[in-house]
Amino acid sequence: MPVRFRLLGDIEAHVDGRPVDLGHVRQRGVLAALLADVNHPVSVDQLADRVWAGRPPHRARRSLASYLSRLRRVLAGAEDVVIAYGPGGYVVRVAPEAIDLHRFRTLVAEARENQELARFDEALRLWHGDAFAGVDTPWTEAMRRTLAAEREAIELDRTDLTLRLGKHNAVLAEISSRVAANPLNERAAGQLVLALYRGGRQADALDHYERTRRRLAEELGADPGPALRELHHKILTAAPELDPPSEVAVPRQLPAAPGWLVGRDAELAVLTRVVAAGGTVPVCAIGGPAGVGKTALALRWAHDHLARFPDGQVHVDLRGFDPSGEPMTPKAAVRRLLGALGADPATLPPDEDELVAHYRSLVAGKRLLVVLDNARDAAQVEPLLPGSETCAVLVTSRHRLTGLGVRGARLVDLDPLSEADARDLLARHIGPEPVADEADAVADLVRWCAGLPLAVGIVAARATARPGFPLDVLVKECRDASARLDALDAGDLTSNLRAVFSWSYTALDPAEAEVFRLLGVAPGPDIALPAAAALTGLDGRQVRSVLRSLVGANLLQEPVPGRYRMHDLIRLYAAELAGEEARGAALDRLTELQLHTARSAAHLLRPEHPVIELATAAGCAPPEFEHRAAALAWFEAEHAGLLALRRAAAAHGRHRAAGQLAWFLSAYHISRGLTA
Template sequence: MDRAEPTGFEVLGPLRVQLGPAEPELGFPQQRALLALLLVRVGRAVPADEIVDVLWPGRPPASALNVVRRYAGSLRRLLEPGLPPRAAGRRIAGGADGYLLAADEDEVDLLRFRGLARRAKRAAATGRPEVALRHFLRALGEWRGPVAAGIPPAVREHAVFTEVERELVRTAVMAADAALLCGRTREVLPHLRRALGLDPLNESVHARLVLSLAAAGRQAEALAAHESVRQTLSRELGVAPGAELSAAHTRVLRQDVRPADAAPRPEKPPGPRVRPAQLPHDIERFTGRYVELRCLRTLLGTDGGTAAVLLTGTAGVGKTALAVHWGHELAERYPDGQLHVDLRGFDPVAEPLHPAEALRGMLGALGVPERRLPSGPDALTGLFRSTLSGRRMLVLLDDAFDTEQVRPLLPASPGCLTLVTSRRGLSGLVTAGARPLRVDPPSAADARDLLAERVGRDRLAAEPAAADEIVGLCGRLPLALAAVAARAADRPDLPLATLAAELRLARGTFDALAGVRTAFATSRRHLSADAARLLRLLARHPGPELTAEAAGELAGLPVRRTRLLLDELADVHLVSETAPGRFARHPLLRTVAIDPAEA
């Protein structure tokens, strides 16, 4: 590299460029802001309209694009001295549509930070906290202060910069978790305090600070830190500490955080870890779902860094079967075992399982004696997360009702993966970081394969038209196909054409598929009265799709109110939005909606 070219860029603190042995002046404040923006998006093109939005948080001037072009030209000449006029250069590429800054990982502190953090997370996920902590500390060593310090304050408040600061805070939390596992918490205390400087009310950081102080033998400071944040939360937000911070406080009070240099307590000798294996049996000869499985493998990635995956879909679509099958595929990656809880979110008889009851069951499966279980739900959550700390476990939470039922059941350990299935979208979980995957009915070919596995391929081959009709009448729904296949297995002499005729005649009564009808009815039971009425009315619409306006006319309601009701139906997958403003029902829902027994 030419000695005159940049040898280093820094944005995790004061904005700096090292140009050989010199550090050049970076120009006007807005020009510095453009460089900072290109650095936090290094290697990716930043559209021109986004640049204008970031550089002028209020109302941009009419000449904004021309100003950006001039600043980009000045930065090109600054970063590549001697560059001929109007030459493209190799550092800053682009033009009116956007700009990109090119740099190697070893040249930019943010890229070095992210590379080290990735290595740390891989080490933590594979049970190597010492290695993880070493990489985390090196990553956090790149952090020198507020991101892009020195650019205009109004620009620095833009989400593109604050998101990098949140990334730094999350990394400090993960470093503290690794330090707690290997007894080196003193090394992360400065980073936790800096993280609180960026996010003073972050309870996850406060919880790690309390635990880390106690583990460093500074219990009085730990209790004082908890009391300080408790007062701040009460004064500024009018709330009490949440479950995570309360659990940390409880552990300190119980002296359940052993200082790194303390000897093991003789009255609590370490016992063998219980390794639960609660995953249900995988479906024999599981077929199809190749696209979904490929998406799930992509979501998880190679380092296992994803903490939760949410599978959503309508009743009977096969969410649980897919989750169980994938869980068995992943089992070897989670050697400390698997937990499984049926949350009964849409059970036709029982009420949804209370989170405290679910936690008691999982803690019992992990070998925690009944006498050690606290009574409060927050304390149960804290004990559950502490018990899983440092372990690599798979947790399957099946048939969730809502986000509040699931949230207390999520492990905090970076080595755990939680699979959640629900008929609802659970947007609160997605906002908190769960990776969603919608499970739709299988393709016609996959549905036919599913039927063939249960009925017999020779039998299907003998009556292909009847088999295709059965698949269509069942709406490709796995639960409906399984019900028909069970009847076919009971009557091996019954032609498939007769089964297809039964299904045709069953329209309006659903007698042939009573279990499927029950599954849909439990989804409908949780609807508001207006949404349930709209669902019944939708059965009168002759086509497979309709607009929100048409649905409003059908129900005699304003379009805005109708749209809210359609969103409620879509949340439990009783309708789907196939295009903006257009909605479709599952083919079987017509039968459910007009069943005389439900009138």
């Protein structure tokens, strides 16, 4: 298991992400003394001097051996660390990058060589307090002073780079604090003078120079050094080389806002509340089936709140369900985001983790909106999330991104529009007059669009393409359910419902795809878990897992626990895909289960009814009802589905099954007074 050692703060070790107890302060000091020279032997005398400051106890060798024996035991779970003794003394063998001190120095060297802010920031994030905290010996005190000086130097180097990049406002507060803590540091004073000047505060810059000059004279009897004096002269002469580099253009990458958005006031309000709450990076993951308007909602909100994000808005289509190829990799997406933020592609690191670190450093402190459209899953999105609470993220996906929800994102699920909202949307597309003049045709079209804004838009596009044709022409095309998806086709991939649904379908694995197809042929508005198991020929555990995946993909809904339903247009698409043989076998299995269950329930409701004998159930195990109330509840939940199953049986020539279902249903109808 991987091990990580921390020396830049309290002396700690973590194995597989969990802290281990390193023992008392002297024992921790022994480990730190070896880790400082990792992979190099430290003699017993040198180690004793580091631990006991030249005054080792009488049995120092035995004490060291005892401490290191205990350390071996507590680190036994880490396969990549070895504590050994040899001719040169004791040595800890482990990868240097596992120790924050050595990782810090490596990152500092890379940051200075590449002049990259992300490396500077990564190095500084390794600090969690004073180095070797809690251990006080002359050696640790000397190491603390050395490392503190290294840290101060890297902070000054980072500030120099930030100023060269023209980001003087971003570091002004940091420089001011540093100068207040060490007013005689001329390099820090020069950085503050330059930042003030570039921020349009020339008088303040000159005033701070003068205060620094006087303090140096009073406390040290010296004048400012050449660099600070030259900076002062350039400010007095307004030297052009002091001007900040030209700012990178603020990214404004949002696609156009939708022309109309209706019925989404509640969801827009949720987005506003989440972004306004603060405290952490606000992330909203908008989910829903294909065509429900996820991107439209995200773009409408984004355009309405541009003022919240003066540092820009970036947009990436992650192509999670793109028919033309594979989803975009996180690495490619990060590079695209960095390009939008002005990073030079030629200077970007090749490693994905390094790219992500650079991206998060670049957006730190920015008031930026990141729109990640058409995500495949949470794993594709997570590397693209900023680390700064000043940013906000909107994600859209056909999958319900539960993984992001676990990490604090707000999941916003979009349902289809109500008929009133869909009618309003159609009126905005084609105008109020046709909607008013052909109210009956509009009612039919709206009902068949089933609340999908994409379907309404397709109907509107077809209507406006032939303005002289009455809407009733479209109604006639849509009336036949088997041809309805053909009618909802405006001529290209993005406005063809069948094509749009196919992008979600092709992302399913074979088992999910088969269950999806069979659910499309199930009669009735919804289906219970036992019925779904019979329909698909799977056992309850298997079908539950697949149904959960389909719900996550927004191809299925679970409005109440254990009952599932499909959107009407998705059902039509699924039914088209089911082969005739598979369709017949699935309906036979479903009919067999429902017949046996209905027989048991009907007998409890009307025991005086003549009993109809059924063939032994071969492929199902019908539930037994403990009492009349349970039987009644089952009939109430299954009533619409049983009626639809009876009609399907009759339509396919299974008249005996249709008659048996009618007989069992009559027991429920009589019990409920539904015989009139």
